[in-house]
Amino acid sequence: MKQLLILSGKGGTGKTTIASAFIKLANAKAYADCDVDAPNLHLITEQSSQPMKTDYYGLPKAEINPELCIKCDKCRQNCRFDSISVDKKYKVDPFACEGCGVCKAVCPVEAISLKPAVAGELMLYANEGEVFSTAQLKMGSGTSGMLVTEVKKQMKSEIVNANLAIIDGSPGIGCPVIASLSGVDMVLIVAEPSISGISDLERIIKTAAKFGTMTVICINKFDTNVENTKKIEALCKKQRLTFMGKIPFDSNAVKAINNGRTIVDIDCASGAAVKAVYNKTMKLLFEEGGGLRS
Numbered sequence: 001m002k003q004l005l006i007l008s009g010k011g012g013t014g015k016t017t018i019a020s021a022f023i024k025l026a027n028a029k030a031y032a033d034c035d036v037d038a039p040n041l042h043l044i045t046e047q048s049s050q051p052m053k054t055d056y057y058g059l060p061k062a063e064i065n066p067e068l069c070i071k072c073d074k075c076r077q078n079c080r081f082d083s084i085s086v087d088k089k090y091k092v093d094p095f096a097c098e099g100c101g102v103c104k105a106v107c108p109v110e111a112i113s114l115k116p117a118v119a120g121e122l123m124l125y126a127n128e129g130e131v132f133s134t135a136q137l138k139m140g141s142g143t144s145g146m147l148v149t150e151v152k153k154q155m156k157s158e159i160v161n162a163n164l165a166i167i168d169g170s171p172g173i174g175c176p177v178i179a180s181l182s183g184v185d186m187v188l189i190v191a192e193p194s195i196s197g198i199s200d201l202e203r204i205i206k207t208a209a210k211f212g213t214m215t216v217i218c219i220n221k222f223d224t225n226v227e228n229t230k231k232i233e234a235l236c237k238k239q240r241l242t243f244m245g246k247i248p249f250d251s252n253a254v255k256a257i258n259n260g261r262t263i264v265d266i267d268c269a270s271g272a273a274v275k276a277v278y279n280k281t282m283k284l285l286f287e288e289g290g291g292l293r294s
Contacts, residue, residue: 001030002285003165003184007208009200011171013192014220017253019168020044020262021274026282029162032155033134034148034180035170036120042134044262051123056135056150058119058143059099062092068111075103075112095140120147124154131158145175149182172200173207181207186214186285188244193219193228201232205239215241216284218277222246244280247273 006022008015016035023031023045033041064075066089076084083096084103092103094117104112119141125132133155135147148170155165167184170176181187187208191201201217208215217236222229229246236243250270253263263271 001159001162001165002186003167004186004188004281004285005167005169005180005184005213006188006190007169007177007180007204008171008190008192009173009202009204010192010196013171013190013197014247014253015171015190016041016044016168017257017263018188018190018218018220018247018274018277019166021264021271022278022281023166024262024264025275025278026164026166028164028166029129030131030155030159030165032132032151032165032167034151034167034176036135036137036144036147036151036176037170039134039136041168042125042132044257044260045132046260047125047132048127049125051125051134054122054124055118056120056122056137056147057116058141058146059117060101060114061094061097061099061117062101062103063113063115064090064092064103065111065113066090068109070109070111072108074106074108078102078106098142119143122147122150122154124158126158129160131155131162133158144170145179148176148179152180152183173203177204177207181211181213184213186216186281188281189215189217191217191219191232193222193225193232195228198228198231198235202235205241216244216281217241218244218247220247221249223248242284245273245277247277 006019033039069090081096081098083093120135120137122135133151135151137144137147169180219229219232248269250268252268253270256263256266
């Protein structure tokens with residue numbers, strides 16, 4: 001099974017819009033939303049059933065037993081995250097606690113323990129041979145990369161006779177992106193023709209290169225800045241990255257998304273351009289079986 005990961009260097013480039021269109025065009029039987037901080041692929045992909053939900057446990061949290069605590073203050077003094085406060089009793093702020101265990105180690109009376117803490121929720125939709133895996137990280141929780149890994153594992157464990165999995169990744173270059181990159185066959189980076197878009201594109205290209213992953217580029221809303229579009233095309237040529245095509249800004253795309261539809265569900269310029277990018281991407285991924293690697 002081939003795995004196609006769709007990424008962007010920054011938010012707002014249209015990554016999920018293009019990912020949802022690819023899922024529709026491919027009639028994909030396996031897909032995932034790995035943007036666990038703010039998953040939204042489910043808003044566009046129709047699901048006929050409720051998801052199976054599973055708690056995700058991240059790093060443990062410290063807990064102070066007030067009956068054993070002698071108020072020596074060693075825990076508070078040694079907590080580098082300032083997660084321990086004292087009023088009448090010593091207590092731990094679960095949002096600030098990183099679960100490092102230093103407080104437990106320095107407590108002379110073993111009044112502190114590390115307790116498992118729910119950091120998010122895994123969701124799996126399984127409908128008539130179709131699998132959609134996603135998750136939501138709790139606000140303020142860490143270990144997003146580990147949760148992304150679980151999203152991918154969950155998808156793979158339920159796949160039956162699928163030759164393609166499409167993964168909608170997180171924007172940026174952080175832990176969720178790094179976890180998403182592991183094990184995929186191709187990365188399609190959705191670029192935006194803005195100054196920040198070019199800078200972020202260069203960063204995500206470098207990140208993908210660390211994995212030796214085949215990387216291809218497309219530009220969304222290319223006609224909003226033709227000069228920067230040319231710069232991105234020149235960058236692709238310089239770094240020997242395959243350029244998949246350009247997608248115009250299209251107000252009809254906004255209307256489609258607002259109605260819970262993909263841009264290939266309606267007759268519009270952006271939808272036609274995405275189809276061309278999709279066809280070129282699939283040809284490179286399956287027929288040519290390679291391409292230039294970053």
